[in-house]
Amino acid sequence: GAVVSQHPSWVICKSGTSVKIECRSLDFQATTMFWYRQFPKQSLMLMATSNEGSKATYEQGVEKDKFLINHASLTLSTLTVTSAHPEDSSFYICSANPGVPEAFFGQGTRLTVV
Amino acid sequence: QQPVQSPQAVILREGEDAVINCSSSKALYSVHWYRQKHGEAPVFLMILLKGGEQKGHDKISASFNEKKQQSSLYLTASQLSYSGTYFCGTEPNTGNQFYFGTGTSLTVIP
Numbered sequence: 650g651a652v653v654s655q656h657p658s659w660v661i662c663k664s665g666t667s668v669k670i671e672c673r674s675l676d677f678q679a680t681t682m683f684w685y686r687q688f689p690k691q692s693l694m695l696m697a698t699s700n701e702g703s704k705a706t707y708e709q710g711v712e713k714d715k716f717l718i719n720h721a722s723l724t725l726s727t728l729t730v731t732s733a734h735p736e737d738s739s740f741y742i743c744s745a746n747p748g749v750p751e752a753f754f755g756q757g758t759r760l761t762v763v
Numbered sequence: 764q765q766p767v768q769s770p771q772a773v774i775l776r777e778g779e780d781a782v783i784n785c786s787s788s789k790a791l792y793s794v795h796w797y798r799q800k801h802g803e804a805p806v807f808l809m810i811l812l813k814g815g816e817q818k819g820h821d822k823i824s825a826s827f828n829e830k831k832q833q834s835s836l837y838l839t840a841s842q843l844s845y846s847g848t849y850f851c852g853t854e855p856n857t858g859n860q861f862y863f864g865t866g867t868s869l870t871v872i873p
Contacts, residue, residue: 683860683861685863690868691866692765692850692863692864692865692866693805693850693863694765694863695764695860695861695862695863698860706860708764708860740802742804744861751795751807751810752795752807752852752861753807754804754805755804756803756804757803757804759802
């Protein structure tokens with residue numbers, strides 16, 4: 650199956666700093682990628698749809714200025730959590746679709762803000 | 764937008780059957796089913812497209828009733844490896860977003 654690589658797998662950062670998470674499609678091109686956030690024992694909540702070459706589409710309630718998304722190429726989307734706070738600690742995961750209905754997920758990034 | 768799943772949690776003994784339901788408020792193009800183990804990414808199980816199809820493999824099958832905007836996942840003769848959280852994922856008729864359901868925690872015990 651298609652491979653989506655997410656980096657880093659985990660990160661610990663200080664409150665007030667920014668963290669960048671990368672999502673790469675390794676063997677296919679993805680014009681659209683999705684970013685999700687998952688709190689413990691909860692579902693994956695769609696944060697935004699990342700569109701190559703254009704602005705991301707954010708879900709209601711997600712702060713655009715706090716969660717910066719850049720989809721500069723057909724194989725890379727990045728999510729930057731700016732001025733991170735402890736409440737931003739969560740499991741962040743991306744997905745991409747290689748043209749078939751099935752979605753492929755990155756390994757996820759566990760962010761801990763201290 | 765988020766589909767609602769029921770039950771929220773279920774505990775089974777090995778060999779027992781379970782049904783997990785997924786209900787959406789939007790007209791759907793497709794329903795996907797995933798299983799997630801703790802700390803890992805979701806793993807794809809199957810997809811059902813509108814047209815009211817039913818499909819399965821091995822002892823896991825699913826149905827999709829597009830008129831009711833509902834899907835059900837059937838697990839028969841459950842195995843210990845079936846434990847995890849099951850999510851439905853829905854693709855509405857309009858737009859290209861993909862939403863996960865509220866999740867169902869399934870625990871299979873010996």
